[in-house]
Amino acid sequence: MVRLSMGSLGAQSSGKIINMMTNDVQTVDHLGLDAHFLWIGTLETIVVLVILWSHVGFTILLAMIYTLMVISVQILCGKVMQIIWTKRVQQTDLRIKLMNEIVKSIHLVKMYVWERPFQLKVERVRRKETFYVILKSLMNTVKIVNGYSFSLIFFLIVFGLLWYRRAPFNTDFFTIAFVLISYLRHTYLHGFATSCVNISQYWVAVQRIQEFLNAGEFNQQKMIVIENEFNSENKLTVDIQNLSSTWESSSFQLRNVTFSARTGELIIVIGSIASGKSSLLMTLLGEMKMIGGAVKLNRNARFCYVPQESWIFSDSIKENILFGMEFNEKKFNESIYAAGFDTGNQLASGTYSQLHQMCPEFKQWTQTNTNNPRLDSSSASDTASQLNSSPTPEFVTQFSLFAGVPTSPETEKLLVPTTEKSVQKQTEEFKRIGSVSGSVYLRYIQASLWGVLGIAIIFTLFMGTSVLTLFTNWWLGRWSNAERIRYASKSTNANCTIENHSPILNMTMNAWFKKRDNYFYTLLG
Structure with missing residues (x-):
């Protein structure tokens, strides 16, 4: 940031930088967790299809086509999410920038009763951001549905073709197919789909970070x-x-x-x-x-440049004045007096501007300007202070040297870092975190879709999904056992002797095909 040129710095909003440091960098880290599932998923798919081909032959071709369709949909969702994520982070940058400016200028907002206009502006920006968040959630829904339904649809395709061809299958094939497809389901649900999403977000984040890192620097x-x-x-x-x-x-x-x-x-x-x-x-x-x-x-001269923006960071007043330079008490006191720093215990609205004017004195090469003030990344209070303190709006530059005078006890009070008070205040704030009453959670539930009824419906759907999954597995197992009994050799072992009395063995072909149809239709239903 310090090395950026003025033109490059003006193109970087505070909201964009904050969002980039908190979200984009984290997105780059997440890519390494799931990126390997891209080649793992492809390799597993090939191996599983080859094994199933050895059991059921060309019946697996339609299941292979379905697998390729799932992969294509996941890749397409990744492309769409890349576009959505780009639009979303732009709105997030704008919202964070707007909120920072409101917080910095909150006393002006209160003084001029601008709460409602700013509230509407924030809501308008947030509404656009929420729209892209909803689109992203829809794409995630497609991804999750593909993942959870993959194994079931794969089974339906394979068993449906076997049923249509009147081909026999047994428990051994069912067990092998169930295990292999479960592996594929886990890969696509938790790995491949997440990798596609992370890659789409990664490209957006990398482009934003590269744009920032490649911005013009001061030379x-x-x-x-x-x-x-x-x-x-x-x-x-x-x-x-x-x-x-x-x-x-x-x-x-x-x-x-x-x-x-x-x-x-x-x-x-x-x-x-x-x-x-x-x-x-x-x-x-x-x-x-x-x-x-x-x-x-x-070469022997020194210059001071004071821009319109305040470069104030979260630290003591002393560190803000030194700005990383070695402490020199004499020059420090001279700078305080020459800048007309307020020596009262209460910081005035112009203190930030005074701080900023003293910082360049500790630099070997610095420069000076106070131009027509405007509302930008600096707070409105600083801008108002500059307007009131400047003799003319178009005052441009002044070359001067600071004269030294002794400081006062009031000034020294300002320079002592209040570490103990800061630590105590931070401790008090930390202790208050997490003290949310149950009524707050209840209001959140009531404000949600249909309140408690909505939660009950969601819980019922989750339970129903689990029950249907268990029933599907149980029904497929029962069907495969019937197939094994029907086509098993009567002289295989003792168990088969007992099963010889099963009605399945004594069925006619038409009755057996009708029972088979009932198994398949129940599975579909």
Whole structure:
């Protein structure tokens, strides 16, 4: 983030970055858990079909076609889910960005009574996101239905063809087929289908991460020509001759800009909106592409650039000012005074802007701008503070050195990290997690589809599914036993002697085929 250029940083919303770090990176990790099922499932399918072919011959061909159809549907669902997931993460980025901006500017929302408009906006974005979540759930439903129904339909195809051809089958074949198809069912239900979904999400996540990692970075080597020919007498800091620069993604250009600046001078650039005031500073930073002229900076000079966005991270005020640099008490105190930092115990709305203005003082190469304020990724309170504190909306740049004065006891109070208080507060918040009363869960149940009745229906459906599965297995076992008794040799063993008295053996062919039809129709029903 720190290395991104201003143009690249402006294209990355806070919601997109948060969503990418929390969801997209996790999606990449999930791919490694199920990716191997792609080749495992294919290999298992080939082996199972070959074994079944050796038992029932070309009867297995139709089951093979059905297996290929299931694989094709799973792959198609993966493609569709890739499109749905792309749309969904875009809406999630927008929602997270919107919620972050609302939280940062909540006092302005309350002051101007904007709760209802912002609520409608959030609901509108959330409604679009929910639409894609529902589509994703439908695709998951297709995947689950294919997985759970695979073994049953496979059995129906095989046994149906055997029934249609009047071909005999026994318990041995039933046992082998049941075990092999159960393996295939587990592979497709828990592995192959999940792999297709994870791959579709993986491609979306990788494209987003690559787009972020390949974003343009700030290159200090391309910034400017640093000269040693500046002498210490004229204190010349910047010398620009016939400068021409342009944005790579826009047709806007700066042409034939010439000026020089010395240490301590106050330079004000006045112009209408979008006339190129910020672009001039972006050229000094190396953000704009130079197409002509020359920019020379004094190697021994130091510059400070204060952008419109606040770079404030969650830590003590002291660490926000140091910004990773080594602590220097004298310079630290000078920076606090020079920035006019509020030394009261209560932080004002402009404190974040004051913090941000002090951070660059600890950098070797820094730069300075306060342009026309606007609502962007920085909080509205910071923007309002900048509007109130700036003498003119179009104040652009100032080169100056900070003078040092001793700090006050009130200032030192602000600089001491309140570690103990933070730990105590976090402990209290942690203890409150999980204290949800039963009435809350009851309201959730009542707010769901048909409340308690809906839960009872879902429970009944689950129980019915389990009962039907057990009945199907039991009925297939009974049918295969009847087949074994009918076609078993009477002189096989003692058990067959007992079974010789079975009515199945004494049936005529028409009666046996009719009983066979009853077995098959019951299985279908």
